[in-house]
Amino acid sequence: MSNRTRAWGVFVTVVLASGAASVLAGCTATDRTAGGQGAPVVAGDGAPVIVPGAPGETGRTATPGERVGRSESRASAADVLFAERMIPHHRQALEMADLAPARTSDARIRGLCERISAGQRPEIDVMARWLRALGREVPADHSGHGGGTAPAGQEGYGMASLEEMNRLRSSRGAAFDALLLRLMIRHHEGAITMAGEELAGGTDQIMRTMATDVASGQRVEIGRMRALLR
Structure with a gap:
């Protein structure tokens, strides 16, 4: 299991103290609330979130959607833009990876695509729940209808064009492998560029952690893919 998968899919503990919440992984936060309080931390429907009981009492598992405390971080426009851009970006990577089983016989390519899917699906879920908790709409899923294109005004960042996606879909064997890579x-x-922009301007702890994980994980994967192209 990769570090990125482990970061968003492992067992989650939320410690409530002094009106703040310490979130280790797997939760979402909303924007600044009235009165300048911290953002509510919302339990998701993935890994369980444990809420400790009072001294001497046992803890309990929070239900999905339950607000279990407040984060000390504040969401900014940069955080929102990062999530809104990265979700369709990740979706296109999943779409490309999902093409591999039927188009390549190279176990290394299949393994790479499996790792990409395992790492990025949980990240999409975290960002989508974070946006919903903030009261923002999650970008529409256009996968299969134009290659997971980015929302208007958010093109670029290495996303494949419709023509490139169609070429990938029609390729097989070694030609598919080279084009995919x-x-x-x-x-x-x-x-990685997008993650750098988030780290330069974002303020929300969860989105900044996401950006750090994306940048580090994808740098490692780039190295593996370049080695496969040789």
Whole structure:
């Protein structure tokens, strides 16, 4: 299991103290609330969130959607833009990865695509729940209808064009492998750029942690893909 998968899919503990919440992983936060209080922390429907009981009492598992405390971080426009851009970006990577089983016989390519899917699906879920908790709409899923295109005004960042996606869909064997690797390397480089922008301007702890994980994980994957292209 990769570090990125473990970061968003492992067992989650939420410690409530002094009116604040310490979130280790797997929860979402909303924007600044009235009165300048911290953002509510909302339990998701993935890994369980344990809420400790009073001294001497046992803890309990929070229900999905339950507000279990407040984060000390504040969401900014940069955080929102990062999530809104990264969700369709990740979706296109999943779409490309999902093409591999029927188009390649190379176990290394299949393994790479499996790792990409395992790492990015949980991240999409975290960002989508974070946006909903903030009262924002999650970008529409256009996968299969134009290659997971980005929302208007958010193109670029290494995303494949419709023509490139159609070429990938029609490729097989070694031709598919080479095209997938070239497109995915460029795609990952775009994600790293996006993550850098979040780290430069974002303020929300969860989104900044996400950006750090994306940048580090995708740099490793770029190295593996470049080695496969040789």
